[in-house]
Amino acid sequence: MDSLVDVWPTPRAAYLHVPFCRHRCGYCNFSVVADRDDLIERYLKAIDKELRILGRPVVDTLFVGGGTPTHFDIKTLDRFLGMVGQRFQLADAGEWTMEANPEDITSEKITLLAEYGVNRISLGVQSFNPNKLALLERGHSAQVATAAVELAAEVIGNVSIDLIFAAPGETLADWLTDLELAIQLPLQHLSTYALTFEKGTRFWSRRERGDLQSPTESCEVDMYQRTRQVLAESLFKHYEISSFAKSDARCRHNLAYWQGCGWYAAGPGAARFVEGKREVNHRSTTTYLRRMESGQCPTAETEKITREQYARERAAFGVRMIDGIDLDVLTSETGISIAEICSDSIGLSISEGLVEVPSPHWIKLSERGILFADTVASRLLG
Amino acid sequence: MSENIRNFCIIAHIDHGKSTLADRLLEHTGTVARREMKEQLLDDLELERQRGITIKARAVAMDFKLGGKTYELNLIDTPGHVDFQYEVSRSLVCCEGVLLLVDAFQGVEAQTVANAYAAMEHELQIIPVINKIDLTHARPDEVAEEMMNSLGTDPDECVRVSAKTGEGIESLVEAIIAHIPAPTGDADAILQAMVFDSNYDDYRGAITYVRIMQGTVRTGQKIQFLRAGTQHEVVEIGRFVPHRESCAELKAGQVGYLICNIKSIGDVHIGDTISRAGSGAAEPLPGYARPKRMVYCGLFPSDGQDFSELRDALERLAVNDPSFEFEPETSDALGFGFRCGFLGLLHMEIIQQRLENESDIDLVQTAPNVTYEIVNKRGETISIHKPQDVPDPGDIEEFRQPIVRCSVIVPNDFIGAVMKLCQERRGIQQSQEYLGAQRAMITYHIPLAEVVYDLHDKIKSCTRGYGTLDYEMVGYEAADLCRLDIMVNGNRVDALSVVCNRADADRRGRAVAKKLKAEIERHMFEVAVQAAIGSRVIARETVPAMRKNVTAKCYGGDITRKRKLLQKQKEGKKRMKAIGNVEISQKAFMAVLSDNEQD
Numbered sequence: 001m002d003s004l005v006d007v008w009p010t011p012r013a014a015y016l017h018v019p020f021c022r023h024r025c026g027y028c029n030f031s032v033v034a035d036r037d038d039l040i041e042r043y044l045k046a047i048d049k050e051l052r053i054l055g056r057p058v059v060d061t062l063f064v065g066g067g068t069p070t071h072f073d074i075k076t077l078d079r080f081l082g083m084v085g086q087r088f089q090l091a092d093a094g095e096w097t098m099e100a101n102p103e104d105i106t107s108e109k110i111t112l113l114a115e116y117g118v119n120r121i122s123l124g125v126q127s128f129n130p131n132k133l134a135l136l137e138r139g140h141s142a143q144v145a146t147a148a149v150e151l152a153a154e155v156i157g158n159v160s161i162d163l164i165f166a167a168p169g170e171t172l173a174d175w176l177t178d179l180e181l182a183i184q185l186p187l188q189h190l191s192t193y194a195l196t197f198e199k200g201t202r203f204w205s206r207r208e209r210g211d212l213q214s215p216t217e218s219c220e221v222d223m224y225q226r227t228r229q230v231l232a233e234s235l236f237k238h239y240e241i242s243s244f245a246k247s248d249a250r251c252r253h254n255l256a257y258w259q260g261c262g263w264y265a266a267g268p269g270a271a272r273f274v275e276g277k278r279e280v281n282h283r284s285t286t287t288y289l290r291r292m293e294s295g296q297c298p299t300a301e302t303e304k305i306t307r308e309q310y311a312r313e314r315a316a317f318g319v320r321m322i323d324g325i326d327l328d329v330l331t332s333e334t335g336i337s338i339a340e341i342c343s344d345s346i347g348l349s350i351s352e353g354l355v356e357v358p359s360p361h362w363i364k365l366s367e368r369g370i371l372f373a374d375t376v377a378s379r380l381l382g
Numbered sequence: 383m384s385e386n387i388r389n390f391c392i393i394a395h396i397d398h399g400k401s402t403l404a405d406r407l408l409e410h411t412g413t414v415a416r417r418e419m420k421e422q423l424l425d426d427l428e429l430e431r432q433r434g435i436t437i438k439a440r441a442v443a444m445d446f447k448l449g450g451k452t453y454e455l456n457l458i459d460t461p462g463h464v465d466f467q468y469e470v471s472r473s474l475v476c477c478e479g480v481l482l483l484v485d486a487f488q489g490v491e492a493q494t495v496a497n498a499y500a501a502m503e504h505e506l507q508i509i510p511v512i513n514k515i516d517l518t519h520a521r522p523d524e525v526a527e528e529m530m531n532s533l534g535t536d537p538d539e540c541v542r543v544s545a546k547t548g549e550g551i552e553s554l555v556e557a558i559i560a561h562i563p564a565p566t567g568d569a570d571a572i573l574q575a576m577v578f579d580s581n582y583d584d585y586r587g588a589i590t591y592v593r594i595m596q597g598t599v600r601t602g603q604k605i606q607f608l609r610a611g612t613q614h615e616v617v618e619i620g621r622f623v624p625h626r627e628s629c630a631e632l633k634a635g636q637v638g639y640l641i642c643n644i645k646s647i648g649d650v651h652i653g654d655t656i657s658r659a660g661s662g663a664a665e666p667l668p669g670y671a672r673p674k675r676m677v678y679c680g681l682f683p684s685d686g687q688d689f690s691e692l693r694d695a696l697e698r699l700a701v702n703d704p705s706f707e708f709e710p711e712t713s714d715a716l717g718f719g720f721r722c723g724f725l726g727l728l729h730m731e732i733i734q735q736r737l738e739n740e741s742d743i744d745l746v747q748t749a750p751n752v753t754y755e756i757v758n759k760r761g762e763t764i765s766i767h768k769p770q771d772v773p774d775p776g777d778i779e780e781f782r783q784p785i786v787r788c789s790v791i792v793p794n795d796f797i798g799a800v801m802k803l804c805q806e807r808r809g810i811q812q813s814q815e816y817l818g819a820q821r822a823m824i825t826y827h828i829p830l831a832e833v834v835y836d837l838h839d840k841i842k843s844c845t846r847g848y849g850t851l852d853y854e855m856v857g858y859e860a861a862d863l864c865r866l867d868i869m870v871n872g873n874r875v876d877a878l879s880v881v882c883n884r885a886d887a888d889r890r891g892r893a894v895a896k897k898l899k900a901e902i903e904r905h906m907f908e909v910a911v912q913a914a915i916g917s918r919v920i921a922r923e924t925v926p927a928m929r930k931n932v933t934a935k936c937y938g939g940d941i942t943r944k945r946k947l948l949q950k951q952k953e954g955k956k957r958m959k960a961i962g963n964v965e966i967s968q969k970a971f972m973a974v975l976s977d978n979e980q981d
Contacts, residue, residue, distance in 0.1 A: 015938055065937075193934040221929045242934045257938040271939035278942045303942060316948075317941060352906065371930040372906070378948040 008276040009262040009333075013061040013253055014088055016047065017267030018069040018080075019285045022101075025137040026206070027164075029198035031269025031283045032067050039285060040076060043267075044083065046292035050266040051087035057264065058089045061253035062096040068124075070104035077109060081116040090117060095252045097122055097160075102140040102148035110155045120251075121152040122191075125161040128181045129174055132167050146185065153186035158249060160189030165227065166220040167195050168212040175223045176230070183234040188249035192227050193242050194220055221371065241320045241373055258321055260314035260333075268298075276310070278303045311336035316377035319355075324364025338380070345379035384635035385564040389456045389593070390509075391473045393501060394483035395491035395850070399513040403483060403545035404442070404457060410551045411444040411455060413623060441579075441591055441637045443621040446555060453559055456637040458578070458593075472652065474500060476578050476593035476637060479507035479562030481554075482535070486512050486520035486542075490528045490817055492791045492852035498533045507562050510535040511554060516544040528817040565635030573597035573605065574664035575632075575656040580647055586618075588644035589626075592656060593637050595667065600631045604659035605642070608666040610651050613659045614642035648697075675723030676784060676855065677730055677834055678767045680711055680748035680877065681737070682719030684968050688743050689718045695741035696720060699733060706733055711768070715877040715959050715971060716746055721768055723753075726853070727834055746972055748877050752830045755782040755858050769879035772865040775916045781863040783881075784830040786853040787812065788837075791823045796845040800824060803840055807832035808883070827856060831881070866891055866920075868898060869912045873962035877971060884915075892921040894974060899923035901970030909964050 017031060020043075024034040033039065062084065072080055090096055097120040098113055105123075113121070127133050128142035140148075145161075152159045163182060165175045182190060195214070197204050206212040214220070228238050236244035240258065243251065256263055265272035268288035271280045282288045282300040291298045305313070311334035318325040331337045339346070339361070346363060349355040354369035354376050369376055394400040408414045444455040458473045474480070480501045484494055501508055510529055512522045526537035541557050543550035579591040592599075599605065599619060606613045618641040620628035632638045644650060657663035683692045696708045706729070711721040724730040730750060737743055754766040757780040758773060766772055788809065792800050794816075801811070801824065809826035816822045828837070833853055841849045866887050868878040878898070882890055891913025899911045902925045909925040936944060958965040 191935075196934060217929050224930075241932060241936065254937065257941065258936075263938060265938070269939065271942065273938070273941075280939065280942065301942070313941060313945060316945070317936065320936060371932055373932040374948060375906070375931045378952055381945055381948055381952075 006276070008274075009260070011057065011262035011264050011272075011274055012059055012091075013256040013261060013263035014057075014059045014063070015253075015263060015265040015270055015272070016051075016062070016064045016069075016084065017265070017270040017281075018064060018066040018071070019043070019268045020071045021066065021068045022071060022103075022139060023137065026202040027136065027195060027198070029201050030067065031267075031285065033285045036285070039289065040072065042289045042293070043285070044076070044080060046289050046298075047266050048083050048087070049292055050298060051083075054087065054264060056087060056089055058091050059264070060091045060094050061256060062088060062090060062094065063099075063253040064097065065099045065122075067099075068101045068104065069098050070100040070109060074106075074108055074112065077112060081112065081118070085116055095120055097251070097253055099124065100148070100152070102145040105148035105151055107151060107155070110151055114155050119156060120158040120160065121156050122160045122162065122189075122251075123148055123152065125149070125182075126164045127167070127178050129178060132164075132170060132174065132178075135167060135169070136164065142181070146181075149185045149187065158188045159186065160191065160249075160251065161185075161187060162191045162193065164193050164195050165223045166215050168214060170215060170223075172219060172222050172226065176226060179227060179230050183230065183236075188246045189251060190231060190236055190244045191242055192224075192244070194224065224371075238322050240322060241370065255321075258317050260310065260318065276305055278305060307334055308336050308341065310334050311338050312342070312381050314338075315342065316380040319363065319365060319376055319380065320373055322365065322370070324356075324358065324362050326362055328361040342380055342382070345382070349376050349379060384567065384569065384633065386451060387454045387456065387565055387635040388479065388558055388562045389458065389477045389565055389635070389637060390479040390481060390558060390562050391458045391477050392481045392483055393494075393497040394513075395485070395488070395493045398483050398485040398488065398491075398494075399545045400459075400483055403481070403511075403513060403543070404459060406543075406545045406548055406551050407455075407457060407555065408442065408444060408624065410548070410555060411446040413442065413444040441622050441639075442624045443637065444623075446559075448556065448559055454636070455555070455558060458637060472578050474504040474506060476576060477504075477506060478565055479509060479558070481509050481511050481558070482529075482533070483511045483513050484525055484529060486514045486522045486525055487517050489521075489525045489821065490532050490791065492789045492823075492850040495532055495789060495791075495823070496852045496854065508533075508535065509554075509557055509561055510540045512540050512542045513545050515542045516547050516549065524818050524820070528821070531815070531817050532823060567594070567596040567634035569596070569598050569633040569635075571596040571634070572662065572664040573599055573603075573656065573658050574667065575599060576667050577607070577650060577652055577654045577656060579652060580650040582647040583641075586641050588642075588647045588650045590640045590642065590644070590650050590656075591637075592632070592640055594632050594634050596634045597658075597664070598631050598633045599640065599656070601628075605640075605656050606659045606663060607649075607651065607654045608657055608663060609654045609669070610649065612649060614644060617641045617643055675705070675707060675725060676752055676830060677724045677726055677750050678721060678753065679724075679730060679750040680713060680716065680719055680768070681708075681722050681734070682713065682716040682746045682748075682877075684744040684746050684972075691741060692720065692737070692743050692745075695737050695743060696722070698740075699736060703733075705729065713748075713877045714873075715875050715961060715966070716748070716968075717959065719746075723767065727838060746968060747975065749880055749975055750834050751881060752784050752834055754784075754863070754881060756780070757782070766881075769865050769881050770876050772879075772881060775864065780860050782858040783861050783863060785827050785856045785859050786830045786833060787856050788826045788828045788833060788851060788853045789823055790826070790841060790849055790851050791817065791821060792841075792845050792849040793821050796849060797822055797824065799844040800841060800849060803837070803844055804828060807835075807837055828853075829859075829861065829883075830855075864915045866894075867914050868894055869910075869914055869919075870898075870902070870961045870964045870966065871910055872912075873964075875961050875966075878974060887913075887915055888920050891915075895921045895923045897974050898966075898970065899925055901973050902964065902966055904928040905964060907963075 019031050019033050021032045021034045024032050096118045098118045099122045101124050125145045126136055126138055197207050231244045238244050239250050262273050268285045269283040279299045280301045281298045288298050315338045327339045354372050355363050356366045392400050442457045446453050458476050482498050512525055515522050522542050526540045529535045530537050541554045543554055574595045575592040581589050583589055601616055601619050603616045618628050619632055620626050621638040653669035655666040700706050705725050708720040708722040711719055756764050758777050759779050790800050804826045807828055809828040812825040814824050838851055841851050862884045864884045866880050866882050868875045895911045895913045908927045911923045912919045913921040958967050
């Protein structure tokens with residue numbers, strides 16, 4: 001076991017954060033700048049500088065998120081994709097995902113993405129309902145979203161969309177309509193999120209003021225359970241709390257996070273896990289740029305985690321995967337036996353019907369446990 | 383010598399200007415120069431106030447020349463909160479006279495009356511003093527008349543002063559010398575001295591405050607504390623002028639201090655008598671009647687780790703305040719703490735305030751309760767200091783509660799409101815007297831529990847702050863009382879049990895259940911909050927089970943943030959108290975305990 005002490009997984013994944021957006025939506029707390037296209041030139045130089053020192057590693061997955069990566073105009077997009085291609089070597093059969101907003105999708109852009117090797121598109125659709133889209137401050141219509149999905153499916157093939165449920169004022173019927181529209185589209189993957197009110201967002205203060213009200217908890221639970229049912233009937237397999245995929249279309253990049261693999265990351269607010277260190281870049285785009293330009297390190301927070309913490313995190317985040325986790329694999333890869341150090345908390349979760357043991361050394365969330373994943377995770381974290 | 387001594391104290395309602403008057407007297411007698419006054423004395427007093435201990439019975443000796451004679455005037459300060467009959471009486475025993483100080487605008491207040499009666503009981507010479515005559519709204523003539531009506535003092539004898547400006551202080555000093563009798567007591571007799579207070583000096587050990595009743599005490603003398611049975615050698619003797627100033631001896635009638643190398647202040651018992659060591663000691667003085675604690679509450683540190691700190695702090699307070707007692711108590715809900723007994727509500731508030739100020743301990747206080755008496759089926763009478771000790775209804779023959787005589791002084795406009803309030807609180811009116819054209823004193827017999835519950839606050843609010851309340855024990859009377867329990871999923875929450883009138887049980891039970899329900903976080907199962915008398919449930923509220931606890935999205939950047947969030951929530955859980963399988967935060971208890979059904 002001693003030999004494992006300082007062996008950390010070699011990153012085989014990379015996340016690039018593009019902070020630019022046309023508009024910051026009321027619920028969004030990501031590292032984003034709206035209406036600051038003047039910073040794009042500086043950003044391209046800065047992120048290129050940040051990536052240069054990595055020495056063009058081979059990665060299995062690339063994920064370009066935001067913000068809105070497709071907010072770049074076609075020329076800038078061309079340069080950006082070219083830069084990414086220079087800084088990383090995507091392994092054979094690698095997965096390269098770009099997040100995109102429906103209103104940015106043109107056949108020109110989508111063709112460009114495909115030419116550079118982007119083979120997965122994640123579209124921030126959120127809803128097809130005009131009222132809900134307006135409330136969420138999204139800039140597209142149902143028609144635009146549908147067209148974007150169809151175009152992306154035709155050119156890129158592997159398309160995922162994000163949908164938000166439990167928005168203020170939304171009923172179960174509203175949500176089921178959104179789902180029905182979604183499953184008619186040529187999708188390989190769906191992520192569904194209950195709207196979360198994050199501190200520091202306009203939605204948070206609007207809710208504090210009483211201006212916005214979330215649907216009740218039981219309505220939210222109903223929406224979630226119906227989602228699982230409806231998507232299962234359409235052959236989307238529920239493989240993580242908020243992720244559903246057709247046969248082999250699971251998002252490999254996200255799986256890397258949940259399975260405790262290492263990954264590189266660059267751009268403002270981006271989080272990486274390299275050599276046992278969890279690091280987050282400065283969230284402010286301008287600070288990030290200043291730091292990069294003056295030769296400083298863009299990292300705002302660094303945390304060197306212990307082996308035990310590593311094992312606990314792998315268990316806590318891994319258990320969010322519906323198939324569960326193989327504790328033996330976890331032990332052999334971390335040197336820590338979760339079955340031992342968490343025996344009480346696992347036992348408690350089992351006795352409360354939150355966790356099941358499908359086969360020896362495996363644990364997974366039960367039907368009920370899926371609704372209490374935070375409770376289970378919290379116990380595993382100790 | 384002793385014919386030139388005058389021992390007196392000042393009794394007054396809070397804010398009627400006692401401290402300012404004391405300052406003026408010190409200044410007028412030249413004990414403290416006006417220049418030093420602000421720098422020295424007030425700072426010192428401020429410090430005393432911060433520590434809150436010695437201020438209760440500060441003694442100052444002032445030498446003053448009048449008509450060719452030098453007088454020794456000893457001012458023995460009574461506690462700042464003069465409604466402590468017990469503390470006041472400690473000072474009174476050492477005096478021959480009192481200055482009864484009344485504000486020229488506020489007039490006679492409930493506590494003024496109580497203190498004046500106490501002085502009369504001790505057969506002390508009373509000098510009525512009307513203070514603050516410089517105020518624009520001063521009404522000294524009316525106040526003199528109020529004093530005559532309520533206390534029987536002669537309006538012509540009232541000395542009118544302004545402690546602020548110094549007006550009238552000269553004639554007050556003359557009145558003290560002329561009217562207060564000199565102490566009697568033979569300086570050659572066997573030593574007999576009253577211990578009326580003590581404090582602790584880090585370098586000198588215990589400082590014992592004494593009034594010499596008879597005999598003389600000298601440095602180097604062997605003395606004994608009669609009640610404690612301990613012997614000591616006197617290392618230093620002195621007077622307070624107002625700082626400690628040593629002298630060779632203290633004679634009958636004098637007031638001062640002794641330092642005897644006593645390491646622990648716990649070895650000095652207030653009310654003890656000092657005499658010479660060995661055989662042939664003087665008779666012990668009557669001492670002080672042991673105070674009766676009428677109000678009890680539990681005090682718990684809000685963080686369990688402060689327990690020993692709280693114990694130390696309580697010990698420190700108890701040493702200088704023997705009227706306060708405490709014993710360890712364990713509560714399922716609040717952990718380790720103490721059940722504390724107080725003379726009354728104000729006493730309780732002051733102790734609590736001191737604990738928080740002096741020791742920086744966050745306290746959780748259970749609802750105050752009075753001492754009940756229960757006659758059980760076997761005919762035994764038991765005193766009950768905490769609701770948890772009330773036996774099952776089936777074992778109670780008679781449930782008795784303390785009744786107090788409540789005096790409320792109010793402006794005439796508010797008489798109706800106060801009477802209505804007192805009646806609602808099961809009061810029985812005894813009398814109503816008009817003190818002057820503006821104000822009246824209303825007297826009721828009311829269960830002490832009602833007074834403790836919220837009567838004082840309610841009187842203040844229904845009289846816009848003008849009403850003042852004082853009370854004294856009358857005795858115990860049987861009443862239709864019951865213990866009201868609060869249960870969480872069938873388990874009794876000991877800290878929330880109260881004794882109340884059966885007729886109020888429904889209302890109070892519902893209110894507490896409702897409030898507690900709102901404070902309990904949802905669990906994975908349903909939580910029932912019930913109010914019950916014995917096995918009979920009278921109110922129920924339900925905290926529905928949590929249906930989910932899952933955060934939808936979790937991407938890479940979230941891992942650290944989310945882990946911290948989950949761990950923070952867990953930390954919060956650790957500090958919760960478990961009642962059965964239900965976790966309740968301390969905040970919840972505090973919310974339920976702090977405001978008694980304001981809704």
